Structure formats: C-alpha cells, structure tokens
Amino acid sequence: MIKIAVDAMGSEGGPGVEIEGAVQAAAQYSVSIVLVGQKDRIDEALRNHDTTGLPIEVVNANDVITMEDSAANAARRKKDSSVHVAARLMRDSGISGMVSAGNTGAVMATAKMILGTLPVVDRPALSTVLPTQKGKPAILLDVGANVDCKPHHLEQFAIMGDIYSRAIFGIRRPRVGLLSIGEEDSKGNELTKEAFTLLKRVRINFIGNVEGRDIFKGDVDVIVCDGFTGNVALKLSEGLYEAFASMLKQELQKTISAQIGAILAQNAFRQFRHRLDYSEYGGAPLLGIKGITIVCHGRSNANAIKNAIRVAQEFCKHDVNRAIESEFKKLGITRTAGVT
Amino acid sequence: MIKIAVDAMGSEGGPGVEIEGAVQAAAQYSVSIVLVGQKDRIDEALRNHDTTGLPIEVVNANDVITMEDSAANAARRKKDSSVHVAARLMRDSGISGMVSAGNTGAVMATAKMILGTLPVVDRPALSTVLPTQKGKPAILLDVGANVDCKPHHLEQFAIMGDIYSRAIFGIRRPRVGLLSIGEEDSKGNELTKEAFTLLKRVRINFIGNVEGRDIFKGDVDVIVCDGFTGNVALKLSEGLYEAFASMLKQELQKTISAQIGAILAQNAFRQFRHRLDYSEYGGAPLLGIKGITIVCHGRSNANAIKNAIRVAQEFCKHDVNRAIESEFKKLGITRTAGVT
Numbered sequence: 001m002i003k004i005a006v007d008a009m010g011s012e013g014g015p016g017v018e019i020e021g022a023v024q025a026a027a028q029y030s031v032s033i034v035l036v037g038q039k040d041r042i043d044e045a046l047r048n049h050d051t052t053g054l055p056i057e058v059v060n061a062n063d064v065i066t067m068e069d070s071a072a073n074a075a076r077r078k079k080d081s082s083v084h085v086a087a088r089l090m091r092d093s094g095i096s097g098m099v100s101a102g103n104t105g106a107v108m109a110t111a112k113m114i115l116g117t118l119p120v121v122d123r124p125a126l127s128t129v130l131p132t133q134k135g136k137p138a139i140l141l142d143v144g145a146n147v148d149c150k151p152h153h154l155e156q157f158a159i160m161g162d163i164y165s166r167a168i169f170g171i172r173r174p175r176v177g178l179l180s181i182g183e184e185d186s187k188g189n190e191l192t193k194e195a196f197t198l199l200k201r202v203r204i205n206f207i208g209n210v211e212g213r214d215i216f217k218g219d220v221d222v223i224v225c226d227g228f229t230g231n232v233a234l235k236l237s238e239g240l241y242e243a244f245a246s247m248l249k250q251e252l253q254k255t256i257s258a259q260i261g262a263i264l265a266q267n268a269f270r271q272f273r274h275r276l277d278y279s280e281y282g283g284a285p286l287l288g289i290k291g292i293t294i295v296c297h298g299r300s301n302a303n304a305i306k307n308a309i310r311v312a313q314e315f316c317k318h319d320v321n322r323a324i325e326s327e328f329k330k331l332g333i334t335r336t337a338g339v340t
Numbered sequence: 341m342i343k344i345a346v347d348a349m350g351s352e353g354g355p356g357v358e359i360e361g362a363v364q365a366a367a368q369y370s371v372s373i374v375l376v377g378q379k380d381r382i383d384e385a386l387r388n389h390d391t392t393g394l395p396i397e398v399v400n401a402n403d404v405i406t407m408e409d410s411a412a413n414a415a416r417r418k419k420d421s422s423v424h425v426a427a428r429l430m431r432d433s434g435i436s437g438m439v440s441a442g443n444t445g446a447v448m449a450t451a452k453m454i455l456g457t458l459p460v461v462d463r464p465a466l467s468t469v470l471p472t473q474k475g476k477p478a479i480l481l482d483v484g485a486n487v488d489c490k491p492h493h494l495e496q497f498a499i500m501g502d503i504y505s506r507a508i509f510g511i512r513r514p515r516v517g518l519l520s521i522g523e524e525d526s527k528g529n530e531l532t533k534e535a536f537t538l539l540k541r542v543r544i545n546f547i548g549n550v551e552g553r554d555i556f557k558g559d560v561d562v563i564v565c566d567g568f569t570g571n572v573a574l575k576l577s578e579g580l581y582e583a584f585a586s587m588l589k590q591e592l593q594k595t596i597s598a599q600i601g602a603i604l605a606q607n608a609f610r611q612f613r614h615r616l617d618y619s620e621y622g623g624a625p626l627l628g629i630k631g632i633t634i635v636c637h638g639r640s641n642a643n644a645i646k647n648a649i650r651v652a653q654e655f656c657k658h659d660v661n662r663a664i665e666s667e668f669k670k671l672g673i674t675r676t677a678g679v680t
Contacts, residue, residue, distance in 0.1 A: 070526075132583070133583045133586055133587060144521060147521065147528065147530075148529045179572060180568075180572075181484060181487065181572060181575070188568070189487040189566075189568040190487075211572075212571075212572045212573065212574070212575030212576030212577070212579055213575045213576065213578050213579030214579065215576060215579060216579050216582075217579065217583070226529075228528070228529040228532075228569070229568070229569055231521040231552075232519060232520075232521060232551075232552045232565075232569055232572070232573060233572060233573070234552070235551045235552030236552030236553065236555060236573055236576055236577065237552070237580055238552070238553050239552055239553030239554065240555075240581070241580070242556075243473050243556035243557070244581070244584050246473055247473060247612055247615055248608075248609075248612050251608035251609070251611045251615075252605055252608045254608060254611070255607065255608070257604045257607070258604065258605040258608035260604050261600070261601040261602065261603070261604030261606075261608070262601065263601070264597045264598065264600050264601030264604065265592055265598040265601030265602055265605065267595065267598060268588075268592045268594060268595065268598035268601070268602075269588075269591070271591045271594070272587055272591040275587055275591075
C-alpha cells in the first residue's frame with residue numbers, strides 16, 4: 001500500500017485538522033499514513049477518532065516551523081521539525097509522498113534540500129488547481145517556487161504541467177497556455193516572448209498566449225507563468241473571491257426582501273461556494289522534486305488535507321516523477337546545469 | 341471652459357456609445373466636447389440626441405484604428421485616424437484632454453508619439469481604479485504601458501499614483517503599496533526588491549509590500565507594479581468577476597426556490613453589480629504624458645464614456661501634469677535619459 005507522510009503541525013488548525021483529514025483519508029482511500037509531529041499532541045488528538053484497523057502510525061518530531069520562520073532558516077536550522085522528519089522519511093524509509101499545510105517557503109526549501117530536484121529538472125514548480133466555468137479544473141504553475149525565471153524554466157513547467165494534467169485529471173491532450181497580456185503571438189514581456197518560441201517547438205498541445213481572463217473560462221487546461229506572476233494571480237483570486245462574497249453578503253442583508261431571497265436561495269449559494277472550494281482540489285503539488293510533495297493552504301480544513309492525501313497517492317500511483325523523467329528525455333529537454 | 345476631445349470611433353459600440361456619453365457629459369459637467377471621427381457617422385448619431393445649447397463640436401478624421409491594428413503600425417501609419425487627430429488637437433489647438441475607448445496599445449503609442457512624455461518622466465504608466473470592500477477605490481498602476489520595467493520606473497509610477505489619488509480622490513496621504521508575493525520587506529523578485537529600497541527613501545506614504553489579496557480590502561490606496569503583472573492582474577479580475585457571476589447565476593436557476601429567492605434579492609444583486617461596475621470609475625488615465633489621456637474599455641457603455649470625460653476634466657482642473665512635474669522636481673526624481 002502507498003505510504004504518505006502527513007506533517008501534523010503545519011496548518012493554523014494543526015494538529016487537529018491534519019489528523020481528522022488523515023483519518024478520513026485512511027478510511028476512504030487505499031493509503032497508509034504516517035503522522036509526523038509532536039507525538040504527545042498527535043496522540044491526544046487521535047483519541048477523538050476511532051482509528052481501529054486504520055493504517056496510521058505516528059513518528060515524533062520535536063520542532064515546529066512557524067509562519068514567521070524564514071524559508072532558508074527553517075530549512076537549514078530546524079532539523080527536527082515535522083517537515084524535515086517527513087522529508088527524511090521519504091528519502092530513506094520507503095515513504096512515497098508527503099503532505100504539509102505549513103509555511104510554504106519552508107516546505108519547498110526543505111524538500112529541495114533533503115530530497116533534491118529530479119535529475120532532468122532545473123527548478124521545481126509549485127502548481128495549483130483553479131475552478132473554471134466549465135467545471136473542469138485548470139492547473140496554474142508556477143505559483144511561487146521561482147520568483148525570477150528564465151524562458152527554459154517556463155518550458156519545463158509546461159511539460160510538467162502537461163504530465164500532471166494527463167495523470168491526475170485524465171485529460172488526454174491538455175491545452176497548455178502561456179500566461180501573457182494579449183493573445184497574439186507577439187504580446188508579452190521579454191520572458192514570455194522567449195518562452196513562447198521555446199514552447200512552439202515542444203511536442204505538447206501549446207495553444208499560445210492566454211490572458212488573465214481566460215483562466216476561469218475552462219478553455220485551457222495548463223497555464224504556465226513565472227512564480228511571481230503566478231503567486232500574485234493566485235492571491236488576487238483568493239482576495240477577489242473573499243471581496244465578492246463579503247460585498248454580496250452585505251447587500252443581501254440590507255432589506256427584508258433580500259434576506260428572505262437569500263434564505264430561499266441558500267442551497268444555491270452553498271453549491272456555488274462548493275464549486276469554488278479550494279479544499280476539494282487537494283493542495284498544490286511541488287513538481288520536479290524527488291518524492292511527491294503536496295503543499296496545502298495554511299487555513300486548510302480536514303477536507304483539504306484528505307484531498308491532498310488523495311492527490312499525493314494518485315501522484316504515486318501514476319508515478320508522475322518517472323513520467324517527468326522519461327518525458328523530458330523523450331523531448332530532449334536537458335538540465336542546464338550552471339545557467340539556471 | 342475645459343475642452344476635451346472624444347475619440348468617437350474607438351469602442352465596440354462606437355460611435356453611438358461615445359456620442360451618448362459625450363452628450364450626457366456636456367449636459368452635466370462644465371466641459372466642452374470635441375467629437376473626433378468620421379463626420380457623417382457622428383452627425384447621424386448626433387441626430388438621436390437633443391444637443392441644443394450644448395458645447396459640442398465635431399472634427400472629421402477619416403481613418404479608423406481597429407483592434408487588429410498593431411500599436412506601432414497604428415501610431416506610425418494611420419495618421420488620419422480619430423486618435424491621431426484628437427492627439428494633434430491636444431498638442432496644437434488648446435484642447436486639454438482626450439478620451440478614447442479604442443485599441444489601448446494604439447492609443448498609448450499614438451499619444452506618446454504625438455504628445456510626448458513629460459520632461460521629468462521616463463515612462464508613462466496606465467493606471468486603473470478597482471473597487472474595494474471599504475467602498476473607496478484603489479489605484480493600480482502600471483496595467484500595461486510597460487511590460488518590462490526597471491526599479492526606478494516603479495518609483496516614478498508610485499509618485500504619479502500618489503498625485504492621482506490626492507488630486508482625483510481627495511485622499512490626503514495615500515497609502516502606497518508595492519505589489520509583491522509576501523508582506524515582509526525581503527519578499528519579492530529582483531525588480532520589486534530593488535524598487536522596495538527606492539520607495540523606502542521617497543517622501544510618500546509607502547506602506548511596503550502588499551499581496552494580491554490585499555488589493556480589494558481597501559487598506560491601500562495606490563498599488564504599484566510592472567505593466568505585465570498589472571495587466572495580468574486586471575484581466576484576471578475581470579475574468580474572475582465574469583466567472584463568479586455566471587456560476588452564481590447557474591446555481592440560482594437550478595431550483596424553483598432559488599429562482600424565487602433570486603427575484604426577491606434582485607435589488608441586492610443590482611446594488612452588488614453596481615459596486616463592481618467599472619463604468620462608474622471613468623477609465624484608465626495614462627499618467628506622465630504631455631496632455632491628459634484617458635483610455636476606456638473597448639466594451640464601454642455611455643456611462644463609462646461620460647465618467648471618463650468627467651475624470652479627464654478633473655485631471656485638467658487639478659492640473660495633475662503640473663503637479664507631477666513639480667513633485668518630481670521637489671523629490672529630486674530626474675529622468676534617466678538613455679538608461680530607460
């Protein structure tokens with residue numbers, strides 16, 4: 001059975017949230033779980049659940065990385081943190097993947113340091129999944145692993161995103177777009193213009209430039225950008241959704257008629273929220289690392305953790321990393337050691 | 341009376357939309373209007389309105405720039421287009437500002453070519469106004485005039501945004517933020533990290549890095565970024581709003597109860613839409629050009645044109661360009677000729 005390590009200390013609601021999600025995942029999916037963190041706190045939280053017969057074990061890690069820790073410091077110094085221990089388990093002890101809702105920068109830096117990057121890949125990319133109007137999710141990457149990118153990084157992100165989309169969402173020929181500021185081939189900044197030329201040559205279904213407004217339409221499956229732009233885009237989407245919801249709520253409370261209307265429509269609102277609910281999508285895979293690493297939002301709930309474990313297991317089952325290595329070799333993409 | 345040229349041929353609904361907006365503006369504000377475009381079509385559209393006593397004149401321009409024209413070509417070749425004629429009127433004939441809902445790239449290139457940049461400014465910046473949860477709008481710039489920026493460009497954008505916010509929105513000490521991927525001073529890409537250092541030194545109310553999710557909260561008045569990031573952010577916001585509205589509508593049509601609820605709450609939905617309605621905000625000023633230039637969305641309605649004319653008039657009344665020149669001099673910001 002595939003074994004996934006879960007950082008129990010990472011999220012704002014940890015370890016309770018992680019443990020609830022892990023227990024659900026162990027019960028629902030064919031996966032065994034190693035909870036990593038302060039053992040006494042984990043054991044205490046586990047007592048709230050019936051775990052009889054579930055493949056769950058606990059491994060102690062004394063240190064906790066906080067949101068205030070810098071990524072570099074957390075990676076280099078906090079060697080007994082739950083993230084370090086989980087990554088070492090993955091490197092040394094036959095564990096296939098890990099899930100963490102901790103400090104994203106620290107998780108990425110630690111995973112890179114302990115597990116390393118796949119031999120063919122220059123830079124790992126953090127990917128996320130966004131809901132679209134057509135129901136099918138779209139993958140956006142990089143959303144924050146690399147703030148300054150070179151064109152060939154975007155090329156590699158595109159190929160990894162393509163594999164992700166095929167393996168996890170079963171899309172046969174994912175439409176891959178380059179996030180830019182106009183659909184014409186010539187539009188973009190220096191980075192995207194050069195990346196465009198590279199992507200034209202790669203044997204993927206590259207559909208050209210896409211704009212911010214296209215992301216949610218559902219006409220593109222994989223959207224590629226540098227980590228700065230992607231991170232801004234991701235956080236902007238979150239902020240805008242919150243602003244929308246709050247403004248709409250304010251208006252719906254202003255009159256009795258609107259209040260009654262809102263009650264009658266509450267199921268529709270619930271369905272609507274559900275469609276936009278990030279917790280259904282199972283976190284952000286860090287692609288290109290030796291070992292499957294899924295990063296979750298710091299404010300994850302148990303459902304988000306459960307789904308991230310499901311995604312980690314699917315990544316293992318489809319052997320996404322081997323697919324990346326063989327696809328890179330097939331396409332003749334080689335690591336540009338020294339010039340990254 | 342302040343005289344504003346209106347490109348009558350630019351929008352998707354032109355010239356009808358422009359003329360309706362111009363007639364409303366001439367009736368409501370103390371402003372006289374010069375409609376520029378194909379005279380026979382403008383005269384025909386004017387016949388649908390009662391313009392008795394309104395200070396509206398028409399100047400002929402035979403050529404029309406389309407959305408398919410490249411910016412450079414339109415600027416260099418289509419010398420008898422409505423945008424060219426409007427810009428020349430501004431340069432030569434005592435007209436203070438112009439409003440166009442045409443091809444944004446072509447309007448910017450033409451304005452730069454014919455009018456030129458203010459002597460102190462390196463690069464003009466396209467700015468836009470976004471609604472926030474607290475009701476007060478936030479200014480975002482650059483949203484597309486400069487896809488590749490240097491740190492000192494962002495510094496200049498910040499100062500121009502600060503002046504815009506004070507002059508047009510009457511904010512005494514605008515909070516200026518740098519769009520980045522974390523609030524800590526050290527977060528960002530090479531560009532924003534260097535810009536951060538510059539902005540720390542300028543005598544404006546620089547509040548540091550802000551993230552995508554902060555834009556709509558209403559805690560920052562001016563948000564500075566390069567034109568690529570800003571353009572992606574702007575189009576993403578538009579796309580997300582459309583996706584949001586369409587998904588909500590779908591859900592509200594699914595059951596009878598939700599349909600009745602939606603009818604009872606329709607006033608609230610209307611108010612909600614109104615709060616997010618870009619047409620209230622009056623277009624995107626191109627800051628740093630000799631002569632006031634306001635660019636409107638290609639899908640503008642008459643209300644958007646009317647409000648853009650109002651904003652152009654306010655820019656003239658507050659002599660924003662003179663304020664930019666004197667503020668740059670006061671702050672010791674000089675044009676870096678040759679290294680832009």
